[in-house]
Each structure stands twice: as C-alpha cells, then as structure tokens.
Amino acid sequence: MTRSFFDQVHDVVRRIPPGRVATYGQIARILGSPRSARTVGWALRAVPEGESIPWQRVVNGRGEVSFSQGSEGALVQRALLEDEGIVFDAHGRIDLDLYGWEGLDLAERDRLLGLSPQL
C-alpha cells in the first residue's frame, strides 16, 4: 500500500467528530504505533491549510493545546475548538473525560489499517 503514515494520521483525524478531541498518543495507538505520538504531531504540522482535516481536534495527553502558550497557532486552535462548543478550564485545559473521542469501532479501525480491502 502506498499510504504513508502521515496519510493514515490524516484519515483518522478526519473521523473525529466536531466537539470532540483526541490525543496524539491515541491516534498513534489506533494506527498500531503506540510510540509514534511525536510523528502524529509532525503529520498534523504537515497538513496543508486548504485540506479539510480538523487538526484542531488533536491535543496532548493532558488535554492541552500543544503549541507554546500565546502563540498564534495556540490561539487559533483554541478558538476553533470553542466554536465547536468545547470549554477550556481555568488552566487552559480540556476535560478529556468529557470531550475525549470515543475512538473508532473495530471494523472501521481495521479498514483504516488496511486489514480488510474495501475500496
């Protein structure tokens, strides 16, 4: 298969519904590379602006926007998430128990991993 890890990351991120967030580590685990969280972040950094990939719905394991505080990217991401109804606490963090993505069901996960050729 020609799908790069980056493409697979993008595929998964596109599945995150509005108002929900996933973590870098979670995406990595879904793709079968539990130690590739950093690479997930890199894959999102490489998302072209025009693409319809909801990159803002991916945060770090503590529910924080993973840009240096005050940076433009951080402000943009937070604004986009708040537009989806997500509420940040006083520490600028998201309650993952409340807004965390449920994840993919097994069938969908297998399809994304290419275990069951469908297209």
Add this chain to the structure above:
DNA sequence: CGTATGACGAGCC
C-alpha cells in the same frame, strides 16, 4: 544511507 527534527509521553528528579 546517516543525521536531524518534532503540534508527544512517560519517568525521574
């Protein structure tokens, strides 16, 4: 083909 790079994460001070 070796080295550098990160929008992470776990662990150790």
Add this chain to the structure above:
DNA sequence: AGGCTCGCCATAC
C-alpha cells in the same frame, strides 16, 4: 507538583 530528560519513530535532507 512542576519542570527537565530521554526515548520514540516516520520523514526530511
């Protein structure tokens, strides 16, 4: 508790 280090691993060069 909070900050720092170190491992990780797909790409970039």
